[in-house]
Amino acid sequence: NAGVTQTPKFQVLKTGQSMTLQCAQDMNHNSMYWYRQDPGMGLRLIYYSASEGTTDKGEVPNGYNVSRLNKREFSLRLESAAPSQTSVYFCASSKGFQGSANTGELFFGEGSRLTVL
Amino acid sequence: DQQVKQNSPSLSVQEGRISILNCDYTNSMFDYFLWYKKYPAEGPTFLISISSIKDKNEDGRFTVFLNKSAKHLSLHIVPSQPGDSAVYFCAASASNAGNMLTFGGGTRLMVKP
Numbered sequence: 001n002a003g004v005t006q007t008p009k010f011q012v013l014k015t016g017q018s019m020t021l022q023c024a025q026d027m028n029h030n031s032m033y034w035y036r037q038d039p040g041m042g043l044r045l046i047y048y049s050a051s052e053g054t055t056d057k058g059e060v061p062n063g064y065n066v067s068r069l070n071k072r073e074f075s076l077r078l079e080s081a082a083p084s085q086t087s088v089y090f091c092a093s094s095k096g097f098q099g100s101a102n103t104g105e106l107f108f109g110e111g112s113r114l115t116v117l
Numbered sequence: 118d119q120q121v122k123q124n125s126p127s128l129s130v131q132e133g134r135i136s137i138l139n140c141d142y143t144n145s146m147f148d149y150f151l152w153y154k155k156y157p158a159e160g161p162t163f164l165i166s167i168s169s170i171k172d173k174n175e176d177g178r179f180t181v182f183l184n185k186s187a188k189h190l191s192l193h194i195v196p197s198q199p200g201d202s203a204v205y206f207c208a209a210s211a212s213n214a215g216n217m218l219t220f221g222g223g224t225r226l227m228v229k230p
Contacts, residue, residue: 004160040126042206042220043161058217090160099210099218101149101168106218108160 002026006091006109013081013116021076021112023091031094032074033058033106034066036087043090049074050097081116088113120144121209123221130228136194138224140207143188147209151218152181152192155204164205165192197228 004025013019025032030051035043045058049068063085065077074093078085089112096103122141130136140150148169153161167174167181167190174181180193194201207221 040222042121042123042222043208044220045217092160097216099149099208099216100212101166104149104210104216104218105151105163105166106153106161108162110158110160 004091004093004107004109006089006112009110009112011112011114013078013114015082015116017081018077018079019081019114020078021089021091021114022073023075023109024073025091025093025107026072027093027095027107028071029093029095029107030071031097032068033092033094033098034064034074034076035090035092035108036060037090037111038087046076046089048098078114081114083116086114086116118143119222120147121207121219121221123205123207123224125224126222127225127227130197130226132199132228132230133196136192136197136201136226136228138192138194138205138207138226140190140192140221141188142190142209144209144211144219145188146211146214147219148212149210149216150181150183150190151208151210152179153206153208153220155206155223161206194226197226199228199230202226202228 034046047066092106151166152164155161
């Protein structure tokens with residue numbers, strides 16, 4: 001049972017380059033999310049998709065775009081990478097919406113460590 | 118301004134003793150609270166949660182206490198084990214604000230054998 005799978009696990013980019021982080025879940029969850037984790041900042045929500053066909057901005061969306069390709073897949077794109085986007089990125093999914101009692105438990109992928117030089 | 122704060126970046130505890138991790142929040146509308154545990158090179162995993170209608174929730178060695186008047190919650194681990202060494206994040210949400218989760222900055226727990 002794979003759960004939430006993210007690729008790639010590591011990536012080094014130069015400023016201005018673009019890339020896409022891929023995420024897929026096999027739990028038939030409705031909601032999917034992209035977070036970034038920075039030291040002392042906890043997890044901050046970049047974008048989310050409450051259900052297939054919808055996407056919305058989270059707390060820190062600037063410089064990112066997302067695509068909910070189908071119910072399983074949710075990708076995060078950096079169009080023109082900046083050093084401030086150096087971080088660890090986590091994809092997550094949940095049956096109901098995050099924060100909802102009983103159904104909002106988030107299941108996270110292993111993370112993608114991105115360095116922008 | 119961080120609405121959920123974990124003021125202790127790290128905590129060191131002897132194996133077998135109690136670990137107490139603290140979390141403070143400022144938004145009085147938060148009504149659901151969760152703790153996640155994260156090992157290095159892994160994603161966070163759900164540990165335990167509590168609704169604001171309760172003041173305590175217990176699951177094995179883990180107990181979460183909620184003090185609404187103080188806007189404070191704590192996670193107790195008894196007895197602590199070396200395998201509990203990880204980063205712990207608390208998170209909170211408000212059901213009348215779309216259930217968006219807000220995470221604290223995390224506390225690194227080290228349990229020494």
